[in-house]
Amino acid sequence: MSVPMIELTGVHKGFGPKKVLQGIDLTVQHGESMVIIGGSGTGKSVMLKCILGLLKADKGSIKVNGEEVTTMGRSDRKQVLSKFGMLFQGAALFDSLPVWENVAFGLIQGKGMSKKEAHEIALEKLRRVGLTPDVGDLSPAELSGGMQKRVGLARAIATEPEIIFFDEPTTGLDPIMADVINDLIVECVKDLGATTLSITHDMASARKIADRIAMLYHGEIIWEGAKDEIDHSGNEYVDQFIHGRAQGPIQMEVLKL
């Protein structure tokens, strides 16, 4: 069997007394689309940030394409990061740059491409996500939430990365725009043949973009399986979550009061 693209073993991360990740074990194979579901505050974003090195895991192993990243030096890590693209929850576009330069940023700064060449590619990527070239000259602040997400997606795929992370890709969007973004994600990932790891609590989105789904609860993966298996998981936590029921084993903080 080939080396997994992403492999987490026993990953722990805490902030002071608060233990956020408590032994995550997760494997994502080459070309696979893995979606992590789970409620707010269960550690989904922290897990992504640990893989990217934005946060340092307290314990455990994180391998990207077989390479251990937790002990890597600065230059090796930069090399590994060049394999990644990421769509952030709030798009995280740079306010100080026009849209096209946001999309071209990784090409110009990361790959040292000329501005002229990067501009051409940026406009092509914008077209790929359904935006016209004139959008390229606008400032991110002039765009709607849906357009910002599309620009964020164009930026994530601009360098044609091997791995793409999607952090709550449909949060804050209306259902139709959410479905448009889901379709774009599926198409773009298929075009690139990239491995993807997405985190969401939107089940419609998870069903659309996932090959496999894992559920994170209290800092641990409590269930993992193929997308089609989730309706028959036999796990009462998963059942409660996917049906959005207030009653069940998952007790929200508000209910404890």
Added chain:
Amino acid sequence: MTNPLAIIGRVFLSALAEIGRLSAFAAEAISHIVRPPIYWRLIAQQMWLIGYNSLPVVGMTALFTGAALAQQIYVGGSRFNAESVVPGVVVIAIVRELGPVLGGLMVAGRVSSAMAAELGTMRVTEQIDALVTLSTDPFKYLIAPRLIAAVLTLPMLVIIANIIGVLGGYIIGTGKLGLNEATYLQVTSDFLEQSDVISSLVKAAVFGFFVALMGSYHGYNSRGGAQGVGKATTNAVVSAFIAILMSNLIITVIVFGAD
């Protein structure tokens, strides 16, 4: 009841920890200043924002301070029939102390806060994380250009502030107090020494470093949304003020302490 010694100990340890974090941040930033790539376009952009846009406030401060200083020295000096010291004291006070210190404080108020607000907003909206995922080091792209620009720009601003400050004294001295114009300029030139100008520029460069360092440090490490950014902005200005005043004393003692 809490032991007061324990409280003092905690505050002391927390202050030491903060100084340690700030020093590590400064060392990391400086290491990026001396290693390529250098973002010249961003440095030029920051020099424009820090320097050109601060000119009005720094110029006005220097002009009015120089003028008020001349008036005060004239009143004080007249008690000993020493009105003629006005040009000499004005130029020494402006070049050695008031030009760099007031210029530094004005720029700190304007620039440290703006840097902290901008970087803090970038932090809480995940733009800094986005930079990392795009293979760009935030220290190199965001912090180093600000530090370089501030260290280069503050001395230029202070030269202008010094000239305008002396001009303020000249306007009041010759226009209102009746001092001779040619004599005023001659005494100003005679009193001013090379070491005064050099110390003024060294102070300005050091103040520039602290202005950018405090703005960057507090902005880069801000947490917790809009409230966190607001807190970072306040902390940046307060800590830049303290750093400027402390470093001013240290440089003054080193340069002029042996006189």
